[in-house]
Amino acid sequence: MDIQREKIKELLDKLKSGEVTSEEAITYLTTLPYEDVGFAKLDHHRTLRKGFPEVVLGQGKTGSQISTLANAVLDRSDRVLATRIGRDVFDEVKDSIPDAEYYGTARLLVVDRREYHQHIPGVVVASGGTSDEFVAEEAAVTAELMDCEVVRLVDVGVAGIHRLFDNLEVLQQACVIIAVAGMEGALPSVIGGLVKAPVIAVPTSIGYGSSFNGIAALLAMLNSCAPGVAVVNIDNGFGAGYMAATIADAISKSNRD
Secondary structure, eight states, X not given: OOHHHHHHHHHXXXXXXXXXXXXXXXXXXXXXXXXXOSSOEEOTTHHHHHSSOXXXXXXXXXXXXXXXXXXXXXXXXXXXXXXXXXXXXXXXXXXXXXXXXXXXXXXXXXXXXXXOOOOEEEEEEEESSGGGHHHHHHHHHHHHHTTEEEEEEOXXXXXXXXXXXXXXXXXXXXXXXXXXEOTTOXXXXXXXXXXXXXXXXXXXXXXXXXXXXXXXXXXXXXXXXXXXXXXXXXXOHHHHHHHHHHHHHHHHHHHHO
């Protein structure tokens, strides 16, 4: 159970037993919606609403700011995810959070203090080329932190489509697929025509001049003729990983019921 839920359950039990007054309970609950840390306002209710704490976008933030935000999250949660983090910034944050981990390709800072977590199967991340890996890994690590088991298919782009077909069985067994590609962005359409699982298409900014930093891939994915393909923004591996984990979790709960 998440720390935030544990604290609220403990509070309600104490209220029921008379150990705290209703006014004390109200005072605690009124501090939950968000915490003002001066330069930002953290949404602590997000864990209760979404099942995962607010994620810190590291882009444009100093190491000191990220440390402040991460520690504030950890006061009420057992997980922290910060995206778009440079190695130098991570090294500064690690001084105050020694158990923080860094995923260099994905540029992610992760803290996971849970003793146990679920293992939800069925998420596949397929990337068109090795240059797309920074986005693909952002998606994969995000989904893993949200309890998913992730299968990675690397460098399976349509320029050598036999590489994709060699993994067709893996794709057809997935419950949700993230397809990451730059250049002409054809990979999600091809995968979408081969599987029944939903496909989350992620255009990347990888490509030559006429790719317009990912706009060509974005438009191609939005115009996919394959059914079941949804598209996130350019280089948004985090958004794709979060969505895939949400879908996988819903399917897992449905199967258990």
